Amino acid sequence: MVEVYINNDQNTVEVGNTVILIETVIKAGLNFEGICEPVEISVSYLDNASIQQLNKEYRNCDAPTDVLSFSQEEGSEFLEVPGLPRILGDVVISLEQAVAQSQEYNHSFLRELGYLVAHGLLHLLGYDHLTEEERQSMRCKEERIMAAVNLSRDLERT
Secondary structure, eight states, X not given: OEEEEEEEOOSSSOOXXXXXXXXXXXXXXXXXXXXXXXXXXXXXXXXXXXXXXXXXXXXXXXXXXXEEEEESSOSTTOOOOTTSOEEEEXXXXXXXXXXXXXXXXXXXXXXXXXHHHHHHHHHHTTOOOSSHHHHHHHHHHHHHHHHHTTOOHHHHHO
């Protein structure tokens, strides 16, 4: 069982009904990672100004970004409570950045949003892209998730 909480904390981009997309991407990612226990994850939509503030506060980078992930399983304070879902953490997405990047990469907003959710989820699961090897591994996992939910780049071109 996957509990997904979606918070729309912006008013610059119309989100429509993205709940099914978000849940489908998360479930596909968890499936590929072999995670079948109950989990909770939150996804928040922000504008560029709000995500820039978080990026500055948590990453010392004073610029907007597309996605940030805040894992609840990092560090020595992580505590798993028997009988309760595993709380993975929070994925925060700038919808303004998602729109701009979908236009820049010439694909749909939904593909970009799905990709950012997959990317954020993988960060929550401990993946990173600090080295070229890590970047390639993470990209492969992202594209595998995207293909599973029919949002691969190849499908958009046909």
